[in-house]
Amino acid sequence: MWLAGMAVNSTSQLFKSLLVTSELIDGQNRGRLASSSLYDICTRVHDCILKSGMDQNPYVANKLMRVYIRCGKVQDARHVFDKLVKKNVFNWTTMIGGYAEHGRPADAIEVYNQMRQEGGRPNEVTYLSILKACACPVGLKWGKEIHAHISHGGFRSDVPVQTALVNMYAKSGSIKDARLVFDEMAERNVITWNVMIGGLAQHGFGQEAFSLFLQMQEEGFVPDSTTYLSILTATACSSAGALGWVKEVHRHAVKAGFDSDMRVCNALVHVYSKSGSVDDARLVFEGMLDRDVISWSAMIGGLAQNGCGHEAFSLFLKMQREGVIPNVTTYVSILTASASAGALEWVKQVHNHARKAGLGSDFRVCNALVHMYAKSGSIDDARLVFDQMSVRNVFTWNAMIGGLAQHGCGQEAFSLFLRMRREGVVPDAITYMSILNASASTGALGWVKEVHRQAVQAGLDSDVRVGNALVHMYCKTGSISDARLMFDGMVERDVITWTAMISGLAQNECGQEAFSLFLQMQREGFIPVATTYASILNVCTSTGLAMVEEI
DNA sequence: CTAGGGTTAG
Numbered sequence: 047m048w049l050a051g052m053a054v055n056s057t058s059q060l061f062k063s064l065l066v067t068s069e070l071i072d073g074q075n076r077g078r079l080a081s082s083s084l085y086d087i088c089t090r091v092h093d094c095i096l097k098s099g100m101d102q103n104p105y106v107a108n109k110l111m112r113v114y115i116r117c118g119k120v121q122d123a124r125h126v127f128d129k130l131v132k133k134n135v136f137n138w139t140t141m142i143g144g145y146a147e148h149g150r151p152a153d154a155i156e157v158y159n160q161m162r163q164e165g166g167r168p169n170e171v172t173y174l175s176i177l178k179a180c181a182c183p184v185g186l187k188w189g190k191e192i193h194a195h196i197s198h199g200g201f202r203s204d205v206p207v208q209t210a211l212v213n214m215y216a217k218s219g220s221i222k223d224a225r226l227v228f229d230e231m232a233e234r235n236v237i238t239w240n241v242m243i244g245g246l247a248q249h250g251f252g253q254e255a256f257s258l259f260l261q262m263q264e265e266g267f268v269p270d271s272t273t274y275l276s277i278l279t280a281t282a283c284s285s286a287g288a289l290g291w292v293k294e295v296h297r298h299a300v301k302a303g304f305d306s307d308m309r310v311c312n313a314l315v316h317v318y319s320k321s322g323s324v325d326d327a328r329l330v331f332e333g334m335l336d337r338d339v340i341s342w343s344a345m346i347g348g349l350a351q352n353g354c355g356h357e358a359f360s361l362f363l364k365m366q367r368e369g370v371i372p373n374v375t376t377y378v379s380i381l382t383a384s385a386s387a388g389a390l391e392w393v394k395q396v397h398n399h400a401r402k403a404g405l406g407s408d409f410r411v412c413n414a415l416v417h418m419y420a421k422s423g424s425i426d427d428a429r430l431v432f433d434q435m436s437v438r439n440v441f442t443w444n445a446m447i448g449g450l451a452q453h454g455c456g457q458e459a460f461s462l463f464l465r466m467r468r469e470g471v472v473p474d475a476i477t478y479m480s481i482l483n484a485s486a487s488t489g490a491l492g493w494v495k496e497v498h499r500q501a502v503q504a505g506l507d508s509d510v511r512v513g514n515a516l517v518h519m520y521c522k523t524g525s526i527s528d529a530r531l532m533f534d535g536m537v538e539r540d541v542i543t544w545t546a547m548i549s550g551l552a553q554n555e556c557g558q559e560a561f562s563l564f565l566q567m568q569r570e571g572f573i574p575v576a577t578t579y580a581s582i583l584n585v586c587t588s589t590g591l592a593m594v595e596e597i
Numbered sequence: 598c599t600a601g602g603g604t605t606a607g
Binding site (some may be wrong): 104105106107108109112134135136137138139140141142143169170171172173174175201205206207208209210211212213235237238239240241242243244245262270271272273274276278279292293308309311312313314315316317339340341342343344347348373374375377379382410425456585 | 598599600601602603604606607
């Protein structure tokens with residue numbers, strides 16, 4: 047407000063106000079002012095600029111655009127940009143960068159193409175900005191074109207530009223192209239390695255990410271905290287076999303002194319939990335000197351998902367005693383616990399906390415509550431939350447329908463399934479899987495056939511989870527021929543598919559057929575699980591000992 | 598004078 051009251055009429059004063067404004071936003075003062083009041087100041091300065099005719103000065107216009115973009119008002123920046131008759135490379139780059147920052151690749155590309163049409167020459171910074179805009183799945187087709195421009199424009203040996211290319215390909219889903227560009231680079235820096243490692247990790251190539259991590263050190267590069275964060279990216283490490291190299295990365299991090307870096311430790315807690323070693327996660331967590339809400343949420347989520355719901359809850363209470371306020375993620379994390387006896391008690395308490403924190407009607411929290419209440423045995427509480435929700439998506443419906451199915455309320459699940467469709471929500475594979483399970487309680491073959499027909503119509507019958515449920519349900523409703531038809535027609539089968547078919551056959555007195563399928567599954571490389579053996583052993587007890595010996 | 602490649606929870 048102090049600025050709003052200032053008399054801004056001379057050119058020098060105008061510059062001063064603009065620079066002060068932009069420094070407020072760009073500099074260390076960022077965050078001290080609400081963005082609404084920044085925007086207010088910005089529009090006032092803009093008015094003055096217009097009055098003085100300085101709006102055609104590319105330098106002034108650029109400063110103004112930056113400030114608008116930082117306020118989140120890209121449209122206002124575009125307005126300044128469009129009014130600018132003579133644009134320099136800074137104006138073009140700022141506009142493209144503004145769209146990039148706000149995740150608008152199509153608009154960025156539009157400006158970039160306009161620039162080229164009007165004879166503007168992109169420089170390395172322009173390419174960095176446009177590549178950042180294209181670093182998303184929809185950006186790939188444009189990113190490829192820009193790659194060609196860059197190669198022709200003589201930026202082949204520019205490390206930042208080439209790194210941005212690697213990043214663009216990785217983020218837009220074309221990890222192979224990312225690797226191609228990376229391998230062709232004659233010169234790299236730590237950021238280049240981080241981008242490549244992070245890209246591989248995010249695509250689930252944990253092993254490759256790890257070997258690059260070793261290779262970068264052989265070539266004399268020192269990993270920084272970003273390297274550790276990139277390699278520890280959650281998705282890459284969620285697979286079972288990952289634990290070994292997570293421990294290896296951890297050892298490196300300790301040796302390099304990053305075991306006191308909170309962000310690195312947070313990532314370690316998360317990754318250890320994901321790879322199933324909640325003990326290692328706990329060790330890291332307990333060794334931390336500082337913990338933020340992410341540390342607590344990661345540990346709580348890790349415990350919850352690894353069957354330690356009670357401990358997750360007591361940690362949830364402890365974090366609050368230590369003055370850390372849970373956020374939506376904390377609530378969602380704790381509420382995606384695996385089911386365990388006595389969970390309902392603490393779920394209700396978490397629900398209460400959420401209500402008191404004003405998150406009781408948060409969409410994500412409610413989804414998790416419906417899911418968790420159903421899982422921990424209180425279908426009524428699940429329904430209560432479900433009914434009071436004003437917005438529901440397919441996850442909400444799935445949680446409720448699946449919960450009802452598991453509680454043997456097939457009739458109710460089915461009517462909810464019909465209502466979901468009336469309300470225009472499109473069922474996915476999980477919905478069909480749940481509704482098929484609901485048929486178990488009614489034992490009606492007619493339902494299974496009807497749901498099967500609809501799944502075919504929706505093109506979801508080729509989903510292995512839906513197929514498994516169909517095989518299972520056909521067996522359960524006694525139609526072994528339909529089950530076999532489904533089984534034989536499946537394009538993809540997993541160990542659950544085989545086990546469902548084998549146990550269906552076993553239970554329907556087709557011991558011989560069950561046994562030959564049991565042998566066939568192993569010939570095709572599937573390893574039987576406990577349930578598979580249990581089913582096949584049932585057959586053996588009824589048909590004689592010859593088969594048992596073979597097993 | 599101005600634009601700037603990578604960054605942890607779900």
